[in-house]
Amino acid sequence: MKKILLVEDNEMNRDMLSRRLERRGFQVVHAADGEQGIRVALAEKPDLIIMDMNMPVLDGWEATRRIKANAETAATPVIALTAHAMTGDREKTLAAGCDEYDTKPVEFTRLVGKIAALLDACEGPQ
Numbered sequence: 001m002k003k004i005l006l007v008e009d010n011e012m013n014r015d016m017l018s019r020r021l022e023r024r025g026f027q028v029v030h031a032a033d034g035e036q037g038i039r040v041a042l043a044e045k046p047d048l049i050i051m052d053m054n055m056p057v058l059d060g061w062e063a064t065r066r067i068k069a070n071a072e073t074a075a076t077p078v079i080a081l082t083a084h085a086m087t088g089d090r091e092k093t094l095a096a097g098c099d100e101y102d103t104k105p106v107e108f109t110r111l112v113g114k115i116a117a118l119l120d121a122c123e124g125p126q
Contacts, residue, residue, distance in 0.1 A: 067097070
């Protein structure tokens with residue numbers, strides 16, 4: 001069972017996404033802000049991180065930079081999740097170290113496709 005860390009400050013979004021991911025067979029662990037996300041990533045060693053970019057305490061951009069700078073978590077794929085779908089936002093998240101980008105409101109089928117592609121890429125050729 002693949003483990004996903006969901007870093008999201010909105011409790012309703014966190015609950016909805018968690019339940020849907022768990023129904024797809026993923027184990028989901030949570031963090032409510034970027035600082036907590038870094039701690040959980042180090043403790044839980046998730047297979048993938050879904051990172052909200054706009055959060056209190058520490059935003060997703062800085063949390064991702066720190067996760068990618070740490071040798072223990074650098075290889076963990078990160079999907080940026082943001083309501084900001086402005087020109088340049090995708091590039092900004094990729095520059096921060098995110099491996100993929102998706103927008104809110106979440107189109108769940110598209111998000112699961114991105115999760116599957118990143119997890120497959122991590123496993124490499126069989």
